[in-house]
Amino acid sequence: MKDLHAVSWLNGKVRLLDQTKLPEELILLEISDYRHIVSSIKNLVVRGAPAIGIAAAFGVVLSVWNADESDRAEFLTRVNTAIDELKGTRPTAKNLFWALEKMRNTLSRNLSRPLRHVKEAMLKEAQAILQDDIDRCRRIGDLGQELLPLRATVLTHCNAGALATGGHGTALGIIRSAIEKGKKIKVFADETRPLLQGARLTTFELLEDDIDVTLITDNTAAFAMKKGLIDIVVVGADRIARNGDVANKVGTYGLSILAKEHKIPFVVAAPLSTFDREIENGDEIPIEERDANEVRFFGSTQAAPEDVPVYNPAFDVTPHNFISAIVTEKGIVRFPNAEKLAALLK
Numbered sequence: 001m002k003d004l005h006a007v008s009w010l011n012g013k014v015r016l017l018d019q020t021k022l023p024e025e026l027i028l029l030e031i032s033d034y035r036h037i038v039s040s041i042k043n044l045v046v047r048g049a050p051a052i053g054i055a056a057a058f059g060v061v062l063s064v065w066n067a068d069e070s071d072r073a074e075f076l077t078r079v080n081t082a083i084d085e086l087k088g089t090r091p092t093a094k095n096l097f098w099a100l101e102k103m104r105n106t107l108s109r110n111l112s113r114p115l116r117h118v119k120e121a122m123l124k125e126a127q128a129i130l131q132d133d134i135d136r137c138r139r140i141g142d143l144g145q146e147l148l149p150l151r152a153t154v155l156t157h158c159n160a161g162a163l164a165t166g167g168h169g170t171a172l173g174i175i176r177s178a179i180e181k182g183k184k185i186k187v188f189a190d191e192t193r194p195l196l197q198g199a200r201l202t203t204f205e206l207l208e209d210d211i212d213v214t215l216i217t218d219n220t221a222a223f224a225m226k227k228g229l230i231d232i233v234v235v236g237a238d239r240i241a242r243n244g245d246v247a248n249k250v251g252t253y254g255l256s257i258l259a260k261e262h263k264i265p266f267v268v269a270a271p272l273s274t275f276d277r278e279i280e281n282g283d284e285i286p287i288e289e290r291d292a293n294e295v296r297f298f299g300s301t302q303a304a305p306e307d308v309p310v311y312n313p314a315f316d317v318t319p320h321n322f323i324s325a326i327v328t329e330k331g332i333v334r335f336p337n338a339e340k341l342a343a344l345l346k
């Protein structure tokens with residue numbers, strides 16, 4: 001993944017690697033209208049909590065990039081409308097709201113300056129959010145790799161890799177850092193129904209980096225654990241409550257139960273920008289429900305009667321007592337609970 005970035009800024013445009021087309025096609029979109037960022041987040045062209053936040057921050061920049069620099073009221077309307085629309089794209093990933101808050105604060109701090117400077121300050125902030133996420137992922141990887149034995153097979157779910165972040169990844173960052181340290185790491189990737197982020201994206205980015213990866217269907221995880229094929233589970237997160245309950249791609253909760261039953265460590269990797277300090281526990285995390293056709297169809301092939309009712313939550317919540325450790329850029333919290341996380345977030 002050295003030369004592939006989920007989100008980047010290039011000469012007044014946002015470049016997105018279209019993740020709906022991977023792995024068959026490698027398409028880079030160049031976007032100059034923030035409304036196209038809005039639709040790209042909704043449609044999972046860009047996805048993964050940190051990458052969504054980064055794309056949204058650049059979306060805010062786009063909303064004013066070509067704005068009239070003499071009309072302050074119009075400038076403000078544009079930014080506020082863009083922030084509101086970007087907020088409405090996906091409800092679960094905390095990083096989205098965190099990044100938009102940072103952009104709003106940057107605007108407020110600079111508002112008395114000429115609009116040309118305000119634009120520049122906003123671009124600088126979005127670029128800092130991107131670079132900051134790369135740094136955080138590196139640190140998460142370097143700290144978290146200590147949890148992996150010298151030889152290990154890691155099971156991961158969905159995609160919490162370079163494609164989901166500024167680069168390096170959170171869960172996959174731990175794997176990359178462990179390999180850099182000379183550890184012999186194999187990966188089992190859950191395919192991750194319904195949208196196959198594991199099959200399409202995790203295997204793609206690991207193969208790009210010559211990392212040993214084996215694809216399994218989601219329903220194979222239990223048997224793979226029973227057979228002793230999995231040493232540790234490492235996943236990412238979309239939002240973490242104050243008590244350590246974790247929202248992540250649907251299926252994560254089931255894996256945590258399986259891991260407990262088989263006495264396999266279950267590790268969550270996430271930057272502090274994923275933590276929601278306002279909510280006490282996982283019951284309060286808003287869970288996105290997506291279109292029924294994502295389940296009725298397997299790609300473009302119909303896989304169920306077209307009118308069958310469907311329940312399609314994009315995420316589930318893993319209670320903190322099923323989690324062996326949460327790895328952040330600030331340190332590892334083992335057996336997380338409200339008290340330990342309060343100390344970490346202080």
Ligand code: MRU
Pocket residue numbers: 044047048049050093157158159160161164165169170171197235236237238248249250314
């Ligand atoms: O629906 P997605 O593909 O955006 O879901 C992504 C996940 O669930 C990831 O595990 C999570 O965002 C962490 S990415 C570092």
